[in-house]
Amino acid sequence: MTQLALVIDLNVCVGCHACVTSCKEWNTSGSAGPLYDENPYGADPTGTFFNRVQTYEIGEFPNSETLHFPKSCLHCEDPPCVPVCPTGASYKRKEDGIVLVDYDKCIGCKYCTWACPYGAREIDEKQQVMKKCTLCVDRIYDMTMDEADRKPSCVKACPTSARLFGDIHDPESVVSKAIREEGGYALMPEWGTHPANHYLPRRKTHIKIHQDELERADNPLKVDRQLPKPGKGESSMEDVSAW
Amino acid sequence: MFLPGKQTMKPAFSVIFLTTLIGAGQGLFLALFTHQSYALFGLLPMQSDAFYGYGSVLVLLLLAGGLIASFFHLGRPERAWRSATQWRTSWLSREVIALPAFMGMALLYAGLHLTGIRPEVVTLPSGLLIDLSMVIGVIATLLAFVLFICTGMIYACLRFLREWHTPLTVINYTLMGGASGFTLAAFYAAMTAPTEAGFFVGWALIITLLAFVGRFASLVRNARLKPKSTIQTAIGVKHPRITQRSMGFMGGSFNTREFFHGKSPAFLRTIKPTFLLLAFVVPMALLALGLLTPVLLAIAFILQYIGLLAERWFFFAQANHPQNLYYQTIG
Numbered sequence: 154m155t156q157l158a159l160v161i162d163l164n165v166c167v168g169c170h171a172c173v174t175s176c177k178e179w180n181t182s183g184s185a186g187p188l189y190d191e192n193p194y195g196a197d198p199t200g201t202f203f204n205r206v207q208t209y210e211i212g213e214f215p216n217s218e219t220l221h222f223p224k225s226c227l228h229c230e231d232p233p234c235v236p237v238c239p240t241g242a243s244y245k246r247k248e249d250g251i252v253l254v255d256y257d258k259c260i261g262c263k264y265c266t267w268a269c270p271y272g273a274r275e276i277d278e279k280q281q282v283m284k285k286c287t288l289c290v291d292r293i294y295d296m297t298m299d300e301a302d303r304k305p306s307c308v309k310a311c312p313t314s315a316r317l318f319g320d321i322h323d324p325e326s327v328v329s330k331a332i333r334e335e336g337g338y339a340l341m342p343e344w345g346t347h348p349a350n351h352y353l354p355r356r357k358t359h360i361k362i363h364q365d366e367l368e369r370a371d372n373p374l375k376v377d378r379q380l381p382k383p384g385k386g387e388s389s390m391e392d393v394s395a396w
Numbered sequence: 397m398f399l400p401g402k403q404t405m406k407p408a409f410s411v412i413f414l415t416t417l418i419g420a421g422q423g424l425f426l427a428l429f430t431h432q433s434y435a436l437f438g439l440l441p442m443q444s445d446a447f448y449g450y451g452s453v454l455v456l457l458l459l460a461g462g463l464i465a466s467f468f469h470l471g472r473p474e475r476a477w478r479s480a481t482q483w484r485t486s487w488l489s490r491e492v493i494a495l496p497a498f499m500g501m502a503l504l505y506a507g508l509h510l511t512g513i514r515p516e517v518v519t520l521p522s523g524l525l526i527d528l529s530m531v532i533g534v535i536a537t538l539l540a541f542v543l544f545i546c547t548g549m550i551y552a553c554l555r556f557l558r559e560w561h562t563p564l565t566v567i568n569y570t571l572m573g574g575a576s577g578f579t580l581a582a583f584y585a586a587m588t589a590p591t592e593a594g595f596f597v598g599w600a601l602i603i604t605l606l607a608f609v610g611r612f613a614s615l616v617r618n619a620r621l622k623p624k625s626t627i628q629t630a631i632g633v634k635h636p637r638i639t640q641r642s643m644g645f646m647g648g649s650f651n652t653r654e655f656f657h658g659k660s661p662a663f664l665r666t667i668k669p670t671f672l673l674l675a676f677v678v679p680m681a682l683l684a685l686g687l688l689t690p691v692l693l694a695i696a697f698i699l700q701y702i703g704l705l706a707e708r709w710f711f712f713a714q715a716n717h718p719q720n721l722y723y724q725t726i727g
Binding site: 170173192197198199200201202205206207208209210211212213219220222224233235236237238239240241242258259260261262263264266267268269270271272274275276278280281282338339340341342343344352354355 | 469470471476478479482492627631633641642643644647648717720
């Protein structure tokens with residue numbers, strides 16, 4: 154069984170919103186019709202987006218750091234939005250685990266948004282149907298595209314490769330390896346929704362260096378007396394390496 | 397205007413009217429059929445067919461009002477028929493089936509009484525004659541309860557809307573619908589069959605009191621809830637101090653419109669005692685006095701209905717949706 158998903162590396166995301174704009178561009182241009190914007194150039198613009206980049210401050214100045222946090226539908230393995238849908242418009246595909254909305258069946262009752270703890274769904278105010286990330290289902294299977302292009306639009310757009318795409322049920326996929334090896338986690342695990350999308354945490358690289366690693370005991374300069382010679386009882390590299 | 401911060405769901409008036417109108421309709425039907433059942437066993441004088449028949453017409457008017465209100469909630473009302481298809485998993489779909497089924501049975505019940513066609517179904521060994529209106533009445537009664545359960549479960553089944561995720565939601569929907577229906581029945585009886593008003597007033601008092609207890613219990617429960625989701629679990633960062641600096645857009649979105657009611661804390665503080673008084677306390681006082689004059693019973697029903705509108709507004713506004721954690725700061 155396949156479960157396609159995004160893995161978003163928060164260590165790499167720079168908060169440029171390229172994924173937001175490329176997602177909007179691709180998904181407003183498709184055969185399903187535009188993602189409606191109200192007053193796009195007016196004083197109070199608002200519109201439908203599948204993907205947003207948010208910014209958080211962790212800690213307090215001066216000990217704070219900035220976290221950019223892209224947020225879209227997580228394609229939960231146990232999606233709470235699907236069973237509540239009264240029309241069957243919301244469904245989870247068996248073949249690849251993508252959660253989709255059938256725009257021709259949706260009655261715009263918004264019950265699914267009540268049932269999604271992540272706020273991943275937004276109604277299209279013009280078409281009056283619920284919309285959400287499709288993982289670019291109209292891209293990833295498009296055989297007229299080069300294989301390299303058969304990825305969600307946001308993944309293609311990311312300038313820092315913070316977005317990975319693949320099958321999290323395949324243990325050898327790039328996403329599974331990233332989750333396994335880089336500490337990938339799910340959002341709001343307390344609700345048991347088992348989001349397919351994972352996030353990789355901010356991680357800092359630390360190395361521990363001891364003083365004797367900085368100052369070699371058997372430094373030739375010391376041997377040549379250009380530096381003070383070590384005492385007889387002090388450890389030298391020969392203690393461990395002289396075989 | 398979007399006011400971020402600790403705000404909760406924006407109540408939809410279509411759903412407020414739907415749930416209060418059908419609740420009153422179901423309650424009124426239960427009141428009428430309770431009376432007919434008592435009368436069948438000789439505990440109360442059997443009333444004319446017109447009493448039960450026109451009472452059921454009133455039931456149908458309330459249900460139709462609720463049904464019409466519900467269409468205003470839909471973005472695509474012309475596709476509403478599709479919402480009956482997912483009854484296996486969706487309580488909303490089950491309600492969509494239960495409501496017209498109940499309406500159909502109430503219509504049949506009204507029709508049997510108003511036309512006077514009451515064919516005998518069976519005569520019990522005790523000599524009790526069961527006619528078709530009784531059989532239809534029993535089915536409609538069961539459907540009224542099924543509908544209460546469906547309506548309540550639509551909210552109670554959403555596990556992370558914890559203010560709703562309790563059996564009290566279903567119990568209170570049933571009790572509050574019953575209370576308003578029996579109060580209306582008391583007024584209806586006072587106008588059409590004054591000798592029977594006392595029966596309905598008695599039950600209306602009892603059910604209103606029970607509804608008061610149930611609703612108060614849910615208020616106490618909700619006041620003690622601690623949120624399970626926090627900003628830490630929302631973004632998966634372990635740090636006690638996390639502040640959102642930007643929700644990613646400035647012009648608002650569906651998320652900020654649907655899940656923030658935009659009302660002041662003072663408004664919320666006012667509406668809670670208001671609905672407790674109007675929906676429960678005042679109607680109980682008026683019901684107790686209502687046997688003196690039917691006008692008081694009419695006022696009791698109107699005030700209780702207004703109180704229940706306020707109660708339903710508060711019910712929705714109290715639901716603290718976890719998604720709001722992601723929408724705290726414009727910038």
